[in-house]
Amino acid sequence: xxxxxxxxxxxxxxxxxxxxxxxxxxxxxxxxxxxxxxxxxxxxxxxxxxxxxxxxxxxxxxxxxxxxxxxxxxxxxxxxxxxxxxxxxxxxxxxxxxxxxxxxxxxxxxxxxxxxxxxxxxxxxxxxxxxxxxxxxxxxxxxxxxxxxxxxxxxxxxxxxxxxxxxxxxxxxxxxxxxxxxxxxxxxxxxxxxxxxxxxxxxxxxxxxxxxxxxxxxxxxxxxxxxxxxxxxxxxx
Amino acid sequence: xxxxxxxxxxxxxxxxxxxxxxxxxxxxxxxxxxxxxxxxxxxxxxxxxxxxxxxxxxxxxxxxxxxxxxxxxxxxxxxxxxxxxxxxxxxxxxxxxxxxxxxxxxxxxxxxxxxxxxxxxxxxxxxxxxxxxxxxxxxxxxxxxxxxxxxxxxxxxxxxxxxxxxxxxxxxxxxxxxxxxxxxxxxxxxxxxxxxxxxxxxxxxxxxxxxxxxxxxxxxxxxxxxxxxxxxxxxxxxxxxxxxxxxxxxxxxxxxxxxxxxxx
Numbered sequence: 012x013x014x015x016x017x018x019x020x021x022x023x024x025x026x027x028x029x030x031x032x033x034x035x036x037x038x039x040x041x042x043x044x045x046x047x048x049x050x051x052x053x054x055x056x057x058x059x060x061x062x063x064x065x066x067x068x069x070x071x072x073x074x075x076x077x078x079x080x081x082x083x084x085x086x087x088x089x090x091x092x093x094x095x096x097x098x099x100x101x102x103x104x105x106x107x108x109x110x111x112x113x114x115x116x117x118x119x120x121x122x123x124x125x126x127x128x129x130x131x132x133x134x135x136x137x138x139x140x141x142x143x144x145x146x147x148x149x150x151x152x153x154x155x156x157x158x159x160x161x162x163x164x165x166x167x168x169x170x171x172x173x174x175x176x177x178x179x180x181x182x183x184x185x186x187x188x189x190x191x192x193x194x195x196x197x198x199x200x201x202x203x204x205x206x207x208x209x210x211x212x213x214x215x216x217x218x219x220x221x222x223x224x225x226x227x228x229x230x231x232x233x234x235x236x237x238x239x240x241x242x243x244x245x246x247x248x
Numbered sequence: 249x250x251x252x253x254x255x256x257x258x259x260x261x262x263x264x265x266x267x268x269x270x271x272x273x274x275x276x277x278x279x280x281x282x283x284x285x286x287x288x289x290x291x292x293x294x295x296x297x298x299x300x301x302x303x304x305x306x307x308x309x310x311x312x313x314x315x316x317x318x319x320x321x322x323x324x325x326x327x328x329x330x331x332x333x334x335x336x337x338x339x340x341x342x343x344x345x346x347x348x349x350x351x352x353x354x355x356x357x358x359x360x361x362x363x364x365x366x367x368x369x370x371x372x373x374x375x376x377x378x379x380x381x382x383x384x385x386x387x388x389x390x391x392x393x394x395x396x397x398x399x400x401x402x403x404x405x406x407x408x409x410x411x412x413x414x415x416x417x418x419x420x421x422x423x424x425x426x427x428x429x430x431x432x433x434x435x436x437x438x439x440x441x442x443x444x445x446x447x448x449x450x451x452x453x454x455x456x457x458x459x460x461x462x463x464x465x466x467x468x469x470x471x472x473x474x475x476x477x478x479x480x481x482x483x484x485x486x487x488x489x490x491x492x493x494x495x496x497x498x499x500x501x502x503x504x505x506x507x508x509x510x511x512x
Contacts, residue, residue: 021484021487021488022484023398023407023479023480023483024403024406024407024483025404025405025406025441025443026480027443038403040363040403040405042405047406049363049404049405050398050401050402050403050404051398051401051484051487052401065401066401066487067289067290067399067401068400068402069307069308069309069401097307097308097309097310097367097370098310098369098370136368137319137368163401217490218490220490221490
């Protein structure tokens with residue numbers, strides 16, 4: 012049976028995508044054996060599953076995701092963390108790997124306002140997400156700078172098989188961490204690189220639904236770097 | 249009042265057109281725009297005739313105070329507010345009975361369209377600000393709010409489109425303006441999930457015979473279908489325009505690289 016769209020076509024809510032023997036994936040729903048889009052996004056057919064990739068929208072927590080958050084409230088019993096989502100997350104002493112009577116003693120309390128990178132270990136409709144920082148690469152984030160991008164655009168910042176993030180790490184800074192919730196943390200040793208990185212992230216965010224993005228970003232970085240160099244040269248002469 | 253409003257003797261002129269020059273089944277000129285506010289999760293600006301409306305959507309987000317939260321779905325809250333300068337005589341900034349009523353009916357008109365059950369214990373807040381009012385603001389507000397919801401990436405069963413029908417000088421007319429609303433014989437705002445044919449808002453002020461009512465309902469549907477198409481286009485264009493812009497850029501680049509090759 013034919014579908015009602017071309018791959019990567021922009022569709023709006025309530026648009027008929029296909030009729031008959033298909034399954035509805037993310038961003039679509041089934042009604043009377045017909046598949047409709049429920050959000051504004053790019054329609055994609057994979058096998059028999061039709062889904063719509065969102066262009067806007069909140070971060071919906073998923074077990075196993077790495078997220079970056081900010082401590083809202085801290086006590087020996089646990090911490091509440093803002094993870095830029097529709098629910099705030101919690102970290103408990105019991106979510107540490109260390110079990111037994113000593114786990115409570117090992118729990119390190121962060122101060123309110125401190126940033127951390129953590130993994131979601133439990134979440135469903137009935138309770139808020141629970142985080143852990145008891146893994147390699149997770150924990151407090153010290154120094155650096157944090158910017159927010161749309162959570163729906165995180166996959167483009169990472170790129171196909173990590174191509175985009177590899178490019179950013181090679182060209183700009185290797186101290187960069189991206190949370191699935193759309194918060195990017197990075198640390199550089201020069202303001203110029205930092206400014207370029209922010210500009211590049213904004214560009215990726217704006218043009219997330221277009222093709223050939225990695226190449227264009229590569230060129231933009233080159234251009235911005237040259238511009239910076241020219242400024243420095245002019246100041247020196 | 250600064251300018252004394254003249255009560256028109258006739259709402260439909262001798263040549264069969266209305267006072268503002270429209271045909272009886274013609275909509276006012278409409279302008280939709282989405283993503284107008286940078287701080288909101290979704291937003292829309294609507295001009296329908298002389299109506300000017302901004303709608304902003306925040307959410308789904310954590311609900312405070314917590315005791316309002318629903319355990320199985322999100323709570324939809326709409327606030328309709330008129331700016332003090334939106335009407336010819338200054339409107340008091342205090343919330344009026346009318347504003348509270350419209351907030352409620354707009355909430356009820358939008359609610360069936362949203363997949364609220366996807367986001368339990370949260371709230372979706374819609375703020376509608378009337379900058380300038382010229383009749384039919386509740387319909388234009390619903391159009392704006394529905395666009396803003398889609399712009400915020402909230403899952404919808406369908407877009408909600410709304411339009412008013414009424415009666416003036418014995419004729420059924422579409423999309424009433426302020427004068428026709430005030431001095432006409434009937435006014436019936438309606439909102440629909442157009443694809444499904446579900447009517448989510450139907451109010452009536454004045455009198456219709458049963459025949460006239462059925463005729464008005466049909467005319468309303470044709471008006472709503474036009475608005476619905478325009479809403480869809482507006483949403484798609486927001487992203488298509490960026491896509492085209494990028495495509496233009498890459499074309500320019502290809503041309504440059506060709507020139508370089510020729511030079512060599």
